[in-house]
Amino acid sequence: MITVNGKDYQVSGDKRLIDFLRDDLELTSVKEGCSSGACGTCMVLIDGKARQACTQQLSKLDGRSILTVDGLSDREKDVYVYAFSEAGAVQCGFCIPGMVISAKGLLDVNPDPTEDDIRQAINKNICRCTGYVKIIRGIQMAAELLKSDQELPQADQHPKLSSAFHRVDAKEKVLGTGKFSDDFTVEGQIYAKALRSKYPRARVIKIDTEKAGAHPDTVRIVLAEDVPFNKHGHLFPDWDVIIKQGDITRYVGDTIAIVAATKKESLDEILELIEVEYEELEVLDTPFKSLQAEAPLLHPNGNILRREILRFGNVDQALRESRHVVTRKYKTPHQEHAYMEPESALGIPEGEGVRVYTASQSIYDEQREIARMLKLPNEEVHTISMLVGGGFGGKEDMTVQHHAALMAWLTKKPVRVTLSRAESMMTSTKKHPADIELTTACDENGILTAMRATVITDTGAYASLGGPVLQRMCTHAAGPYNYQNIDIIGMAVLTNNPPGGAFRGFGVPQSCFATESNLNLLAKEVGIDPWEIRYRNAIRPGQTLPNGQIADESAGLVECLEAVKDIYESHPRAGIACAFKNSGIGVGLPDISRVNLLVEDGKVRIQTSAACMGQGMATVSRQILIEVTGLASDKIINEAPDTRRTPNAGTTTASRQTLFTGEATKQAAEKLKQALDGVTDLNQLNGQSFYAEFSGVTDPMGSTKDHPVSHVNYSYAVQVALLDEAGYVEKIVSANDIGVVINKTSAEGQAEGGAIMSMGWALTEKFVLENGYLKPSYATLGIPRAKQSPPVQAIFVNGPGTAPQAYGAKGVGELSVIPTAPAIAGAYYRMDGQERTALPVTNTPYSKK
Secondary structure: OEEEOOEEEOOOOOOEHHHHHHHHOOOOOOOOOOOOOOOOOOEEEEOOEEEEHHHOEHHHOOOOEEEOHHHOOHHHHHHHHHHHHHHOOOOOOOOHHHHHHHHHHHHOOOOOOOHHHHHHHOOOOOOOOOOOHHHHHHHHHHHHHHOOOOOOOOOOOOOOOOEOOOOOOHHHHHOOOOOEOOOOOOOOOEEEEEEEOOOOOEEEEEEEOHHHHOOOOEEEEEOHHHOOOOEEOOOOOOEEOOOOOOOEOOOOOOEEEEEEEOOHHHHHHHHHHOEEEEEEOOOOOOHHHHOOOOOOOOOOOOOEEEEEEEEEOOHHHHHHHOOEEEEEEEEEOOOOOOOOOOOEEEEEEEOOEEEEEEOOOOHHHHHHHHHHHHOOOHHHEEEEEOEOOOOOOOOOOOOOHHHHHHHHHHHOOOEEEEOOHHHHHHHOOEOOOEEEEEEEEEOOOOOEEEEEEEEEEEEEOOOOOHHHHHHHHHHOOOOOEOOOOEEEEEEEEEOOOOOEOOOOOOOHHHHHHHHHHHHHHHHHHHOOOHHHHHHHHEOOOOOEOOOOOEOOOOOOHHHHHHHHHHHHHOOOOEEEEEEEEEEOOOOOOOOEEEEEEEEEOOEEEEEOOOOOOOOOHHHHHHHHHHHHHOOOHHHEEEOOOEOOOOOOOOOOOOOOHHHHHHHHHHHHHHHHHHHHOOOOOHHHHOOOEEEEEEEOOOOOOOOOOOOOOOOOEEEEEEEEEEEOOOOOEEEEEEEEEOEOOOEHHHHHHHHHHHHHHHHHHHHOOOOOEEOOEEOOOHHHOOOOOOOOOOOEEEEEOOOOOOOOOHHHEOOOOOHHHOOHHHHHHHHHHHHHOOOOOEOOOOOOHHHHO
């Protein structure tokens, strides 16, 4: 017998504690993030001690008492909801119930903990979103509140712009009552799983499913010939849904067959019964192997996915006439997104098509791709988003959605597909590795004159977003500076590695690392400090960026530099780097967000498909609606993305949603405000809708205009990394121009979390591939934990003017990851004079460990 949340249960047989809690007791606040005890999302208290439920067997828990967040007292629930909301501790929310449990385990025995005590207590819990700063603050607040019976403050119903308005989804995420995609089942549900390729590159000679089909739990086995259109892909369909017998695999994540079973416990057993004969082939595991003349073609059009050439001015002449010229080669690695929620989807037959419950960055992208695969009209595919447990670009491509939809459509049964963490790491897209040779030049005063770069990226086995990522890597490679002689050649090269896709920063962190490192070398040659060379060249309103676009009056890079000047110059081991990032897809492509405000039952329902994966889009849209109309927050409901109810707001990508969906919300709210004139009760408007859309109009690449508008706007940032005497990062200062800040607490959280994510890429994270095979586990990726993560100080500044959209807001989600790595590398360069041209940087206390 075991006790769970004060109730006794007689158990027979044996299983993992997490399966008992989630499947038998339906306590889905306990999240499965890694299945190996590494991430802490499944943390529970066992006899008062915080333990991972995924590593505990029921047979060893007889007589023990288990507590989940569901079993907290009402006072504790209220306190944690208030404290975590007030502190801004909640972003995607997938890790939060486990964090609360670890906090309770600490506070029950130490009601007055130090910050070090808190970091130690949550060190077994990973958060990929927040950087831990606000989680620690939330636990400190909870500790104070739990020592008294003081009444908790009421939530602000009329928040102003830039205020610390509580996130609208914080409560359900803190208490674990909100539903992520794998947190519910339906009657008659079956389970499906893919058989993956044994080799990165091999011809599939024969697939024998006879033994697997005879298994008593097998419902159906699906092969390539069962798929109406056997391709998918975010931008164009080059990715096989299932590898056909006789065809060649391109990476170890390729699907050979999909099995459906009545029991999820039987899936692996059935998959092992499928017999596959392969002819193993040469693996192309680097771009340079793929570029060899004798290399086999991985796709019919060759091994080069995309070429980019950007040329402005006269680079040859500028280099000849420059006083100082530096050339270096830089290398940046893969990075795993490591969002806390593994991929999961539920497909259900609906009419002639299918309904899919998912967690992604665009329900309309999924609808389009699934409909194409099934050869159905788009309207026959109904996609609905549950809560999204982090994305960072990694949930733009489909991973499980098409498998769940296909199997549900074929079997006419509800089908659940959920990836294990190992499957997720093996199959999902990654940050693109890049090899960059960069030449940067300046005159005798440190004024930049020219740059030349060759950029080669490993885009992996399939296209995904490799072309646009390469383009953004190149368009931002010259940095946010005022010079116009640039010559950049880029190639995205196909290999047998996991596909490179969208990753927070979208290629810009890679080229920023090279550019900012070269600036430090130039500063040394000129005889000025790294802050000064950046200040002399920083783009100012009215000046021309290297891509030809004129910086508008909102450009605040100078203000960012001025905000960190004293911090940088007063510290002997400080590194500095600048960055900029576009808001919106831009470059002449269609880029539209749509919002509908529906009045129903006396409340305004915000209807938009804009995915909220932790960045707080639902809260931003509600604050803008309140700002325009004056309505109280409790009169507003944010609907979940649903292709039957919410208009297409475009993909949550390119730091676009705050600006684009924010502006669309503002325009729709202005229409509602007019209708409210003279209305005393919202019920008088029941049934009425107020729709608006915002389209970002830009110029295409290669425009012949003197000053093309590549993007609607840009955000700017400067980061300073400070090292202690032993060489550990003791603090990161992040100064940001993101225009008018809609929600200050959320914006701080984005800046803090982004800096820590990029610190991991710079120092500790290693996604190792050997000959196309994945080597690390989730536990050995090197993701920063609470004890490793330094404080991050977020500063917000504004340029002299205000951007015209969304009250002047610009993007922050991607900007925050871009300058961290070069700032850290620059700090080590300042400390010991060693150049570090590859990531993660070496000869540091982190690498020595």
